[in-house]
Amino acid sequence: MAVVFFAFxxxxxxxxxxxxxxxxxxxxxxxxxxxxxxxPAEAIGELRTALVYSHDNSQYLFxxxxxxxxxxxxxxxxxxxxxxxxxxxxxxxxxxxxxRLAEKENExxxxxxxxxxxxxxxxxxxxxxxxxxxxxxxxxxxxVKDFKTQARGELLTYTAEMPKNGNAQLWVxxxxxxxxxxxxxxxxxxxAVRANRRDITALLGAGRAAFHMGRFRNALEYFKGADEIHDxxxxxxxxxxxxxxxxxxxxxxxxxTKERRQRLxxxxxxxxxxxxxxxxxxxxDLDTIGTNSLQVARARWVYLDSQIRHARTGADLVQLLAxxxxxxxxxxxxxxxxxxxxxxxxxxxxxxNAEDLQQ
Amino acid sequence: xxVPAPAVTAPDSxxxxxxxxxxxxxxxxxxxxIFIGIFSGLAVxxxxxxxxxxxxxxxxxxxxxxxxxxxxxxxxTGLLVAVLVIFLFPKVRGSGVNQTKSxxxxxxxYIPFRTAIGxxxxxxxAIGSGQSLGPEDPSLQIGASIASALGxxxxxxxxxxxxxxxxxxxxxxxxxxxxxxSAILFVIEEVIGRWSAGIFGAVVLSxxxxxxxxxxxxxxxxxxxxxxxxxxxxxxxxxxxxxxxxGAFASIVFSKAIEILRPRMKALPRWxxxxxxxxxxxxxxxxxxxGRPEVMGAGYEFIDRAMHNxxxxxxxxxLAGLKILTTVLSFTSGTPGGMFAPTLFIGAMLGxxxxxxxxxxxxxxxxGSIGTYALVGMGVxxxxxxxxxxxxxFMVLEVSGNYSIIVPVILANTIAYLISRSLQPVGIFxxxxxxxxxxxxxxxxxxEERVLRVEDAMHPVNVxxxxxxxxxxxxxxxxxxxxxxxxxxxxxxxxxxxxDASALQELVRNGEGTRTLAHSLPETRMPPVYPDxxxxxxxxxxxxxxxxxxxxxxxxxxxxxxxxxxxxLETLGH
Numbered sequence: 001m002a003v004v005f006f007a008f009x010x011x012x013x014x015x016x017x018x019x020x021x022x023x024x025x026x027x028x029x030x031x032x033x034x035x036x037x038x039x040p041a042e043a044i045g046e047l048r049t050a051l052v053y054s055h056d057n058s059q060y061l062f063x064x065x066x067x068x069x070x071x072x073x074x075x076x077x078x079x080x081x082x083x084x085x086x087x088x089x090x091x092x093x094x095x096x097x098x099x100r101l102a103e104k105e106n107e108x109x110x111x112x113x114x115x116x117x118x119x120x121x122x123x124x125x126x127x128x129x130x131x132x133x134x135x136x137x138x139x140x141x142x143x144v145k146d147f148k149t150q151a152r153g154e155l156l157t158y159t160a161e162m163p164k165n166g167n168a169q170l171w172v173x174x175x176x177x178x179x180x181x182x183x184x185x186x187x188x189x190x191x192a193v194r195a196n197r198r199d200i201t202a203l204l205g206a207g208r209a210a211f212h213m214g215r216f217r218n219a220l221e222y223f224k225g226a227d228e229i230h231d232x233x234x235x236x237x238x239x240x241x242x243x244x245x246x247x248x249x250x251x252x253x254x255x256x257t258k259e260r261r262q263r264l265x266x267x268x269x270x271x272x273x274x275x276x277x278x279x280x281x282x283x284x285d286l287d288t289i290g291t292n293s294l295q296v297a298r299a300r301w302v303y304l305d306s307q308i309r310h311a312r313t314g315a316d317l318v319q320l321l322a323x324x325x326x327x328x329x330x331x332x333x334x335x336x337x338x339x340x341x342x343x344x345x346x347x348x349x350x351x352x353n354a355e356d357l358q359q
Numbered sequence: 360x361x362v363p364a365p366a367v368t369a370p371d372s373x374x375x376x377x378x379x380x381x382x383x384x385x386x387x388x389x390x391x392x393i394f395i396g397i398f399s400g401l402a403v404x405x406x407x408x409x410x411x412x413x414x415x416x417x418x419x420x421x422x423x424x425x426x427x428x429x430x431x432x433x434x435x436t437g438l439l440v441a442v443l444v445i446f447l448f449p450k451v452r453g454s455g456v457n458q459t460k461s462x463x464x465x466x467x468x469y470i471p472f473r474t475a476i477g478x479x480x481x482x483x484x485a486i487g488s489g490q491s492l493g494p495e496d497p498s499l500q501i502g503a504s505i506a507s508a509l510g511x512x513x514x515x516x517x518x519x520x521x522x523x524x525x526x527x528x529x530x531x532x533x534x535x536x537x538x539x540x541s542a543i544l545f546v547i548e549e550v551i552g553r554w555s556a557g558i559f560g561a562v563v564l565s566x567x568x569x570x571x572x573x574x575x576x577x578x579x580x581x582x583x584x585x586x587x588x589x590x591x592x593x594x595x596x597x598x599x600x601x602x603x604x605x606g607a608f609a610s611i612v613f614s615k616a617i618e619i620l621r622p623r624m625k626a627l628p629r630w631x632x633x634x635x636x637x638x639x640x641x642x643x644x645x646x647x648x649x650g651r652p653e654v655m656g657a658g659y660e661f662i663d664r665a666m667h668n669x670x671x672x673x674x675x676x677x678l679a680g681l682k683i684l685t686t687v688l689s690f691t692s693g694t695p696g697g698m699f700a701p702t703l704f705i706g707a708m709l710g711x712x713x714x715x716x717x718x719x720x721x722x723x724x725x726x727g728s729i730g731t732y733a734l735v736g737m738g739v740x741x742x743x744x745x746x747x748x749x750x751x752x753f754m755v756l757e758v759s760g761n762y763s764i765i766v767p768v769i770l771a772n773t774i775a776y777l778i779s780r781s782l783q784p785v786g787i788f789x790x791x792x793x794x795x796x797x798x799x800x801x802x803x804x805x806x807e808e809r810v811l812r813v814e815d816a817m818h819p820v821n822v823x824x825x826x827x828x829x830x831x832x833x834x835x836x837x838x839x840x841x842x843x844x845x846x847x848x849x850x851x852x853x854x855x856x857x858x859d860a861s862a863l864q865e866l867v868r869n870g871e872g873t874r875t876l877a878h879s880l881p882e883t884r885m886p887p888v889y890p891d892x893x894x895x896x897x898x899x900x901x902x903x904x905x906x907x908x909x910x911x912x913x914x915x916x917x918x919x920x921x922x923x924x925x926x927x928l929e930t931l932g933h
Contacts, residue, residue, distance in 0.1 A: 002394065002397060002398065005398065005401050006397075006401060009401045009404050009405055009576065010576075012404075012408055013404060013408065013576045013577075016408045016411070016412075019415075023415070023420050027420070027421075045421070045422065045423060048422050048660070048664075049420060049421050049422045051660075052420075052660050055580050055584065056580050056584070075668055076667070076668060076669050079586065079667045079668045079669070079728075079730075080667060082586070083584065083586055083587070083667065086587055
């Protein structure tokens with residue numbers, strides 16, 4: 001009797017299991033299609049039905065959690081992902097999704113923890129590439145959150161393992177630029193340019209990095225290279241700016257005293273113009289002596305202008321470079337003063353890098 | 360409830376295998392328990408598949424059944440179930456727990472096999488069509504029916520047959536619940552009411568074997584997935600205590616609603632009984648159609664969702680309230696089905712809702728997840744509504760597999776149990792049996808009964824105490840001097856004995872006065888009786904021994920008192 005009952009239950013159960021499998025896969029397909037078609041609300045219902053027939057299917061659970069996330073039901077999605085993580089603590093995709101949720105919820109500590117979990121976690125397909133992509137995402141996150149030191153550390157780790165192609169080099173260069181490490185950025189831009197001399201992004205990036213570092217002639221070369229490949233007004237403007245900077249740069253060692261004086265007086269003219277613009281915008285009388293920063297700058301301007309004009313030797317002019325740089329930087333960074341002209345931008349760029357250039 | 364005359368088929372003696380039964384009785388019983396577990400497990404697997412099949416067929420495979428199925432399926436199947444119950448299976452009404460208790464205490468373990476078939480069909484249709492009932496209690500009754508049928512077929516003794524129904528019940532519940540420990544405890548706590556090695560071993564074996572069978576076929580995954588549960592801050596116990604209080608009141612509302620509505624529904628004219636399950640089904644379908652299909656059926660998928668923070672606290676609260684309403688309607692309409700799953704559902708929803716509100720009001724107090732509160736809530740309703748405090752604690756531990764939560768579970772469950780018991784002295788199963796006119800023993804009341812012990816009846820030693828080496832003449836003189844009718848004799852190393860003064864007188868008269876007392880003592884020695892023994896222990900020996908020596912457990916030579924039949928009867932009379 002027991003054998004007959006067992007056999008009966010066995011055959012009924014086999015039919016039942018097949019039916020459940022069929023139902024679960026049908027509803028999962030529906031859910032996935034809905035999710036791909038950007039109908040996450042529908043997908044949620046369908047995926048939940050799929051899960052009724054296949055309780056612990058981690059793929060279904062994962063997709064449901066994705067659908068919940070897509071519907072902005074972050075708490076629910078997180079709950080599903082956390083359950084999945086409990087079952088598979090080393091899962092790369094689950095860690096990554098949790099990291100993204102933490103990022104969305106502005107929980108940087110959790111996000112970093114889960115990103116690291118994803119980087120060192122298990123991936124079914126192409127684990128090396130997936131880990132590199134996750135690290136890129138982590139670096140982006142760190143940059144956005146302004147964790148520059150950590151971002152730099154991750155970038156350096158990434159450079160050790162990254163694929164040796166122009167795109168990767170370019171991405172690294174851009175990342176270095178974003179954290180303000182122009183020197184490293186320029187190095188990677190150069191490699192990217194070497195890999196593809198017609199890569200506009202790399203050329204423009206290299207130009208900007210060189211420009212920020214005060215290597216104006218290098219910057220001009222890169223911008224001209226970009227301009228040759230692609231005729232873009234923005235690139236032309238950059239070339240114009242760099243040319244102006246080069247032509248107005250009083251820190252150039254190869255120019256004589258007369259030329260240096262000319263360039264300093266040009267800077268003083270631009271600053272004078274900007275000062276007046278600012279005074280007008282802020283309704284301040286520059287001819288009156290006072291404690292306002294613009295009035296103080298104006299007094300300083302009068303003094304330095306006189307010093308330039310009365311300087312007898314080249315050495316006298318060189319000694320004036322530092323105080324003039326301070327004045328130019330102070331005035332050009334004043335706000336509100338209206339939109340800066342190309343000359344204003346050029347002067348700010350030249351004198352901001354005064355220390356570097358002097359070195 | 361109409362109680363038929365018990366059809367006792369098992370004779371008091373003369374089993375099929377009398378010799379084997381004598382020699383291997385216990386082992387045979389344990390082996391039989393395993394087979395009961397296997398059969399019950401197979402039956403429950405088929406039962407669960409049947410419920411699922413009916414659900415998919417009638418309501419469709421989706422979690423949200425479409426209109427008009429959602430409205431019509433529970434109503435129309437309600438009509439069918441009513442016809443089946445009234446004409447073919449009148450004994451399948453209700454949950455099945457009391458029917459199993461009736462088999463144990465009234466019908467000598469007899470449960471007609473037809474009941475199992477009826478329960479299978481009617482509960483399967485009812486639960487599958489969306490009636491707000493669960494499959495656990497019916498599984499319990501199916502298991503008990505199978506066990507009873509097997510016992511009758513093997514012509515077990517009346518005593519064994521009486522015990523076999525709870526063994527089957529444990530197997531059925533264990534298979535349905537996929538939690539053997541909870542099932543064993545429930546049967547011991549609510550059905551049998553006592554622990555003994557023989558019963559316990561059989562119950563455990565049947566429960567385990569049925570779970571093994573169920574897991575072989577249906578897999579080992581729980582009915583609902585348990586999220587990571589945690590309890591870290593002791594101050595959070597306040598939040599769990601509040602959950603215990605709310606759960607107790609919800610249990611009372613649930614219980615009171617059944618208490619009030621059930622007799623009224625039964626008192627309605629007979630023709631309305633054909634319509635009652637259909638009307639209950641229609642209302643439940645309407646609630647589902649109105650946007651809350653979660654309350655239909657057992658609802659394990661939604662317990663799972665509540666556990667995983669898928670509902671807001673407002674929705675959880677609404678679901679708890681609606682589930683109480685729908686379960687009361689389904690159950691009081693006479694639809695066969697269980698209350699375990701609805702109790703878990705209500706508990707989970709209520710726990711989640713209370714946890715959500717507490718988190719909103721006291722964000723620093725509540726550190727546990729909503730899933731943790733839902734889990735504790737299930738235990739709270741188990742303790743408050745079903746009145747099984749031990750089972751409620753172990754059920755939560757068993758399904759969660761996490762012992763870190765034991766403190767809040769014990770606290771909340773105890774609070775719920777105590778409040779519920781003080782406001783509603785009669786538990787739900789006792790209430791139902793009394794409404795049915797059955798005077799089944801209340802396990803809860805039995806647990807509360809004061810146990811009379813020997814120390815309550817004993818009096819100080821007021822008879823002479825002599826050694827067995829004393830001579831009869833001296834003993835008689837001592838008895839006469841003290842006016843004692845009995846003499847207590849210490850006879851090392853055999854222990855204590857007593858001798859009647861008149862017997863000593865007779866010995867002296869016969870010229871045996873110089874012999875030692877040892878020769879006049881009865882062959883058997885006085886059984887050891889201790890102050891903490893139940894009074895029944897002393898009563899068992901009192902008619903052989905006019906006085907019983909009450910000994911000190913640490914030193915048997917030291918007497919702490921005497922107890923006689925008169926003392927025992929007087930104490931029992933009080």
